[in-house]
Amino acid sequence: MAIETTDSPIDTRISLGRAIPGQGMTTDPDNPSPWEKPPEYTELGEAAEYIVGYLLEEETYLAVMEAIANGTPLMDITQGLLFKGFTEGKWNPDLMMLLAEPVCYILLAFAERADIDAVIYSGEKEDEEDEAAIFNTKLNMEKLNRFKKTSKVPAGALPKEIEKQLENLPAPNLLDKPEEPERIDDSLLGRI
Known part of the structure; x- marks a missing residue:
């Protein structure tokens, strides 16, 4: 039983059935x-x-x-x-x-x-799954936004003392001037 070998394994790798660089310049111009x-x-x-x-x-x-x-x-x-x-x-x-x-x-x-359910591109199923995951995230965001609009904490989620403190907090007024934090000048120009 003989094992077939090639004389040069490099020749086998190079000739992968493709044109070699410059081969187009050597083809017959009369027969393109x-x-x-x-x-x-x-x-x-x-x-x-x-x-x-x-x-x-x-x-x-x-x-x-x-x-x-x-x-x-x-x-x-x-x-x-x-x-x-x-x-x-x-x-x-x-x-x-x-x-x-x-x-x-x-x-x-x-x-x-022909009543065949066609796949348009490869990866379409994964995209649909990702879209479903995003849609579920959107539903959760909608629930959160509804919760923000009602601005009520569900009963029993926080201790009663903390709930009272939250109720006593002043609501920010849009017309009030925002407080500016006190600036500390540690720069060299601030010392002059």
């Missing part, structure tokens, strides 16, 4: 990659119509609906579709960014028609 040519679609409406047509193909539609039903976020599917179109030379990066929102809404509409 699809994304190096002018895009097939330059207007948002035309590109959106192409995407809808592509998504309505039976094979594509079934695969996308299955992915949505399995919980794949719509934004992940959108990014994949748009990047694929870019690499095929369908649109440029600017149009790809403009298409992100309409394509996500198209996918959401397809999911609603």
